[in-house]
Amino acid sequence: MTLLDLRDLSVTYATEGGPIPAVRGVNLSLEPGQTMGLAGESGCGKSTIAISILRLLPPSAEVTGQILFNGDDVLTMNWGRLRAVRWAGASIVFQGALHSLNPVRKIGGQIAEPILLHETGVSKEAASRRVAELLSQVGLPAAKADSYPHELSGGQKQRVMIAMALACGPNLIIADEPTTALDVMIQAQVLNLIAGLVRDRGIGMIMISHDLSVLATTCQRLAVMYAGRIVEEGPAHEVFTDARHPYAEALAWAFPIIGDTRTRMSPRGLPGDPPDPAAVPSGCSFHPRCAVVRPECSSRQMELWPAGDGRLAACVRVLPGSEGESAVRSVKEESRQP
Amino acid sequence: MSAGSSSVSAAAARGTAPVLSAVDVRVQFAGRGRRRAAATAVDGVNLDIAPGEILALVGESGCGKTTLARTMLGLERPTSGQVRFSGQPLSYRSGALRGYRRSVQLVLQDPTGSLNPRHTVYEAVAEGVRIHKLDNEEARVADALARCGLRPPERFFLRYPHELSGGQRQRVVIAGALVLEPIVLVADEPVASLDASVRGEILSLLLRLRDELGLAALVVTHDLGLAWNIADRLAVMYLGRIVEVGTPEQVFADPRHPYTRALMSVLPESPIEPIVLTGEPPDATRIPSGCRFHPRCPELASGAAAAAGVAEQCTGVPLPVLPAAGPKQGQVSCHLAQANLAADTADARLA
Numbered sequence: 048m049t050l051l052d053l054r055d056l057s058v059t060y061a062t063e064g065g066p067i068p069a070v071r072g073v074n075l076s077l078e079p080g081q082t083m084g085l086a087g088e089s090g091c092g093k094s095t096i097a098i099s100i101l102r103l104l105p106p107s108a109e110v111t112g113q114i115l116f117n118g119d120d121v122l123t124m125n126w127g128r129l130r131a132v133r134w135a136g137a138s139i140v141f142q143g144a145l146h147s148l149n150p151v152r153k154i155g156g157q158i159a160e161p162i163l164l165h166e167t168g169v170s171k172e173a174a175s176r177r178v179a180e181l182l183s184q185v186g187l188p189a190a191k192a193d194s195y196p197h198e199l200s201g202g203q204k205q206r207v208m209i210a211m212a213l214a215c216g217p218n219l220i221i222a223d224e225p226t227t228a229l230d231v232m233i234q235a236q237v238l239n240l241i242a243g244l245v246r247d248r249g250i251g252m253i254m255i256s257h258d259l260s261v262l263a264t265t266c267q268r269l270a271v272m273y274a275g276r277i278v279e280e281g282p283a284h285e286v287f288t289d290a291r292h293p294y295a296e297a298l299a300w301a302f303p304i305i306g307d308t309r310t311r312m313s314p315r316g317l318p319g320d321p322p323d324p325a326a327v328p329s330g331c332s333f334h335p336r337c338a339v340v341r342p343e344c345s346s347r348q349m350e351l352w353p354a355g356d357g358r359l360a361a362c363v364r365v366l367p368g369s370e371g372e373s374a375v376r377s378v379k380e381e382s383r384q385p
Numbered sequence: 386m387s388a389g390s391s392s393v394s395a396a397a398a399r400g401t402a403p404v405l406s407a408v409d410v411r412v413q414f415a416g417r418g419r420r421r422a423a424a425t426a427v428d429g430v431n432l433d434i435a436p437g438e439i440l441a442l443v444g445e446s447g448c449g450k451t452t453l454a455r456t457m458l459g460l461e462r463p464t465s466g467q468v469r470f471s472g473q474p475l476s477y478r479s480g481a482l483r484g485y486r487r488s489v490q491l492v493l494q495d496p497t498g499s500l501n502p503r504h505t506v507y508e509a510v511a512e513g514v515r516i517h518k519l520d521n522e523e524a525r526v527a528d529a530l531a532r533c534g535l536r537p538p539e540r541f542f543l544r545y546p547h548e549l550s551g552g553q554r555q556r557v558v559i560a561g562a563l564v565l566e567p568i569v570l571v572a573d574e575p576v577a578s579l580d581a582s583v584r585g586e587i588l589s590l591l592l593r594l595r596d597e598l599g600l601a602a603l604v605v606t607h608d609l610g611l612a613w614n615i616a617d618r619l620a621v622m623y624l625g626r627i628v629e630v631g632t633p634e635q636v637f638a639d640p641r642h643p644y645t646r647a648l649m650s651v652l653p654e655s656p657i658e659p660i661v662l663t664g665e666p667p668d669a670t671r672i673p674s675g676c677r678f679h680p681r682c683p684e685l686a687s688g689a690a691a692a693a694g695v696a697e698q699c700t701g702v703p704l705p706v707l708p709a710a711g712p713k714q715g716q717v718s719c720h721l722a723q724a725n726l727a728a729d730t731a732d733a734r735l736a
Contacts (some may be wrong), residue, residue, distance in 0.1 A: 064703060086583060087582040088582050089551070089580050096718075133388035142559075147720070157699035197514075201446070230445040230446050230607050231445070231607055231609065231648055231651055231652070232445055232647070232648065232651060232661070232662055233445070235659065235661050236661055236663075239659075239661055257580055257581045258581060259581070260652075260654065264651060264653045264654075265655075266590060268570075298581050298582060300585070301581035301582060301585050302581065302583050302584075302610050303610045303613050303614055304652075304653075304654045305609060305610060305613045305633075305637050305649070305652060305655075306613075306637055306638070306656070310613065310614060311613060311614075311633070311634075312592065313614070314584070314585040314588035314589050314592070314614040314615060315585045315589075316582060316583065316584060316585025316586035316587075316588070316589060317582035317583075317585070317586070318586065320550040320552065320553070321580075321582075322549070328621065
C-alpha cells in the first residue's frame with residue numbers, strides 16, 4: 048500500500064490582510080521505503096506541506112484535499128488515531144535543532160519522552176535502555192544522555208533530533224532542512240547517517256531543502272515546488288542534472304558542480320523575487336522571472352505534463368513540438384552587457 | 386566588458402604589492418575561570434591579498450576563519466604578528482582605525498540581523514557617510530544603491546528592511562559598505578542565509594564590483610562552491626592555521642592536503658570516493674602535537690603516511706607556518722605531501 052498519498056492538497060492561511068494560499072493543489076505519493084526530496088525557495092510552501100502531514104498547522108490554516116497515510120486520511124482521523132500516527136507512524140526532524148531542544152532538560156529525558164507517551168507499559172529503565180541504543184545508532188556515546196543541549200555541538204544536536212524522530216520506530220520521517228546550519232563535513236556525516244538509517248530500516252522519507260545537490264545525493268525522487276505548486280518531479284539525479292522546468296534548472300545551477308568550467312567565475316542566479324503568495328501571477332506563476340518565457344505563458348493554465356521516463360514538468364516547453372533551449376543564463380555575462 | 390577590464394588593468398598597474406596582509410598573526414583568547422587554558426584561535430597565519438583579488442578563506446566552524454577576518458578588520462588585536470594595509474602596520478589608535486575602516490569594510494552573514502529594523506534603507510546606507518562626515522550624502526547613497534542593483538535607488542530610500550526580500554536586504558548591506566568607497570571588502574558568509582536562487586545574484590554582484598571598482602575581497606565561508614564561483618585564490622584553514630593555498634583550479638583538481646581532499650570528497654557529485662571525517666574539529670585550547678590534523682587524518686589512519694615513512698613526523702614534528710603565497714603559487718602544509726613532492730622530484734632527476 049502507498050505509504051503517503053497527498054491528493055489535491057491545498058492550504059490557505061487566513062490573515063488580517065486576506066487569505067494567503069501557501070499550497071495550491073499538490074499531488075504527491077510515496078511508497079514504503081522510498082525517499083523523496085522536496086525543494087524550493089522560502090515561502091514556496093514546502094514546510095507547510097511537511098507540517099500538514101502530521102496536522103500540525105495553526106488553526107488559521109484551512110486545508111482541503113486528502114492526506115492519506117497508510118490509506119487513512121490524516122485530515123479527518125480522530126484524535127486518538129492521530130496521536131498514534133504522530134511519532135509512531137511518522138515523525139519530523141525539524142529545521143534548526145539548536146532551537147528545537149529544551150535547553151533545561153537532559154537530552155536522554157527528551158528522547159525518552161515520546162517512547163513513554165506513545166508506548167504503554169514501557170518502564171523508565173526500558174526507555175533509558177532504548178535511549179542508549181538510539182544514541183549509539185546515531186553515532187553518539189550513550190553517556191551523552193546525561194548532557195544538556197548546550198553541551199553538544201551543532202552536529203551532535205542534529206543527531207539527537209534524528210534519534211528522537213526514530214524513537215518510536217516510524218514508517219515515515221519528514222526531515223525539514225536537516226543540515227542547513229551545519230558545516231560541509233558535519234553535513235556529510237548527518238546525511239550519511241540519515242541515508243543509512245532509512246536504507247537499513249526501510250523507512251520512507253521526505254527531505255526538504257533548497258539545496259538540490261544535497262537532495263540529489265540522498266533521495267531517489269525529487270519534487271521542485273514554486274509558489275505553492277509542484278513544477279517538476281522525477282528521479283532525483285535526472286532532475287538535478289537535466290531539469291526540464293526553467294525554475295528547477297535555475298535551482299540546480301545555483302549550487303555549482305566544482306570542476307565544471309561553465310560555472311567558474313560565473314555564478315548563476317535567478318533574477319527577480321519569489322511572488323507574493325497573496326497575488327500569484329496568472330498562467331504559469333513563474334513566467335515573470337522566466338528567461339525563456341513565451342507569449343502563452345501568462346495566460347495558459349499549467350499542469351504537470353509527462354516529460355520523459357517517470358518525469359513530470361509544468362512547463363509548455365515539454366509539450367510535443369517544443370524545442371527545449373537552455374533556460375539558465377549566466378548572470379555575469381548578462382550584467383556585462385552595455 | 387570594456388569598462389570592467391580597464392579598471393582591472395588599472396589595478397594591475399598599481400603593482401601587485403598586497404593591499405592587505407597578515408604577517409604571522411596569532412590571536413589568543415584568555416580562558417574563562419580558573420585553570421582554563423587559553424584558546425589559540427589563529428595560530429600563525431601569513432596571508433596577502435592583492436588589489437582586486439577575491440580570496441576565499443574556507444574551513445569548518447571553529448577553525449578560526451572568522452577570528453582571522455575580524456583581526457584583518459582591526460576588530461581584534463593580534464596577540465603577536467601584524468596586520469598590514471598597503472604595507473603599513475595597522476595602528477590601533479581610534480582615529481587611525483576610523484580611517485582604516487573606511488578603506489576596509491565588512492559585510493555580514495545575515496542581512497536581517499545586520500540591518501536595524503527601524504531604520505530605512507536610506508538611513509542604513511547613509512550611516513557610514515555621516516560617521517565619516519563626507520559630503521554629498523544623498524548622491525553617495527543613491528550611487529551605492531544603484532551599484533548594488535537596487536534601481537532606481539530613490540524608490541528604495543524610504544523602505545524598511547521588512548519590506549524587502551532577503552536578496553534585496555543583502556544588497557542594502559553591501560551598499561552600506563560600498564558607500565565609503567572601500568578598497569577591500571571582508572565578507573563573512575555573504576550568501577549562507579540566502580535562498581538558492583538569490584545566491585548567484587549576490588555572488589555575481591561581488592564579481593561585478595571587483596570588475597568595476599577594482600575592489601579586493603576576503604570572503605570567509607564554509608561553502609566550497611562559492612570559492613569555485615568567484616574566488617581567484619582559495620585558502621583552507623584548519624584549527625588556526627592555513628593548511629593549503631592555491632587557485633581553485635589547482636586546489637580542486639589536485640587537493641594535496643588530506644583535509645582539503647576530505648572536504649572536496651563530501652561535496653555532492655564529487656568524483657572522489659567520500660572520505661567522511663569522524664568527530665568534530667578539535668578544540669583550540671588543546672592543539673594536537675605534530676601536525677594538528679593528525680588525530681583525524683585519513684592518510685595516517687590508513688597507513689599511507691607510515692608507508693611514506695613520515696608517520697612519526699605527523700604525530701611529533703610541528704609543521705612550519707606557511708609563508709604568504711603569491712597569486713598563482715600553491716602551497717600545502719603536510720608532511721606526507723612534502724615527502725611525496727620530494728620523491729617526485731627525485732624520480733624526475735633519476736629519469
